[in-house]
Amino acid sequence: MMKNNYVPMSTQPLLSATGLCKTFGGVKAVQHAGIEVATGSITGLIGPNGAGKTTFFNLLSNFIRPDSGQIQLNGRDIHTMQPHQIARLGMVRTFQVAKALSRMSVMENMLLGAKGHAGEKIWEVLLQPKLVQSQQRELKDKAMSILTSVGLSAKANDYAGGLSGGQRKLLEIGRALMADPQLILLDEPAAGVNPRLIEDICGHILKWRKDGLTFLIIEHNMDVIMTLCDRVWVLAEGTNLVDGTPNTVQNDSRVIEAYLGID
Ligand SMILES: Nc1ncnc2c1ncn2[C@@H]1O[C@H](COP(=O)(O)OP(=O)(O)OP(=O)(O)O)[C@@H](O)[C@H]1O
Numbered sequence: 001m002m003k004n005n006y007v008p009m010s011t012q013p014l015l016s017a018t019g020l021c022k023t024f025g026g027v028k029a030v031q032h033a034g035i036e037v038a039t040g041s042i043t044g045l046i047g048p049n050g051a052g053k054t055t056f057f058n059l060l061s062n063f064i065r066p067d068s069g070q071i072q073l074n075g076r077d078i079h080t081m082q083p084h085q086i087a088r089l090g091m092v093r094t095f096q097v098a099k100a101l102s103r104m105s106v107m108e109n110m111l112l113g114a115k116g117h118a119g120e121k122i123w124e125v126l127l128q129p130k131l132v133q134s135q136q137r138e139l140k141d142k143a144m145s146i147l148t149s150v151g152l153s154a155k156a157n158d159y160a161g162g163l164s165g166g167q168r169k170l171l172e173i174g175r176a177l178m179a180d181p182q183l184i185l186l187d188e189p190a191a192g193v194n195p196r197l198i199e200d201i202c203g204h205i206l207k208w209r210k211d212g213l214t215f216l217i218i219e220h221n222m223d224v225i226m227t228l229c230d231r232v233w234v235l236a237e238g239t240n241l242v243d244g245t246p247n248t249v250q251n252d253s254r255v256i257e258a259y260l261g262i263d
Pocket residue numbers: 024025027028029047048049050051052053054055056
């Protein structure tokens with residue numbers, strides 16, 4: 001696998017959250033949890049099943065509202081913003097290629113990831129058809145260049161549902177890249193992916209980071225965490241357990257105990 005050559009670029013975290021809480025009925029899914037994601041880093045979020053990782057991700061991207069807590073992106077409070085406003089500020093998350101999207105082509109999936117382009121509103125299509133056409137062409141070119149970079153250009157017109165697990169993951173990330181993000185939240189990029197393609201995906205993530213992107217990644221595959229991450233945050237029972245380098249975290253007795261105790 002490729003080597004991780006992380007050089008921190010700034011001391012202020014790109015994304016930070018403190019005191020996040022979320023209760024579902026009687027279940028305290030996330031309790032006073034926080035995180036810091038440094039600019040230019042690949043940061044991991046791990047924890048046993050049911051630790052609250054997905055809920056925490058949903059809170060960070062505001063797909064669900066926290067009961068309490070603060071989230072800042074580039075020093076700006078975002079916990080009251082809508083996901084599309086947060087995307088405009090540079091933070092996007094990946095979404096699985098759901099059933100409805102499987103029946104669309106790979107290219108159509110990519111175009112869904114583009115933000116704020118002309119042609120989204122009917123009056124733009126009627127009043128500025130040339131502008132809409134030229135922007136659509138630019139978006140298609142951009143989508144094709146991303147697809148080419150991940151080896152999916154030949155699949156552009158195929159149904160997304162026909163892609164393998166790993167190709168779907170690449171499409172998910174490609175779709176996120178269409179929004180020109182600064183930070184991408186990746187939910188389990190290696191889940192359901194064959195080992196050769198996992199290596200491929202890791203290589204792409206390291207390359208995109210080299211190009212200036214920052215990543216926050218939930219992942220159960222520890223090899224992927226060890227290969228990619230500069231810093232890892234561990235959640236257990238909805239709260240922060242430990243954070244540090246992948247090596248420190250992997251050898252921490254509290255982490256081992258949390259995994260053995262719950263799994
Ligand atoms: N919408 C919901 N309604 C009720 N309980 C929920 C809801 N979402 C999550 N939970 C509960 O909150 C806790 C944390 O779940 P969450 O899915 O965030 O954990 P996770 O760490 O992502 O787990 P996994 O690794 O298995 O995906 C679990 O007990 C879960 O059952």
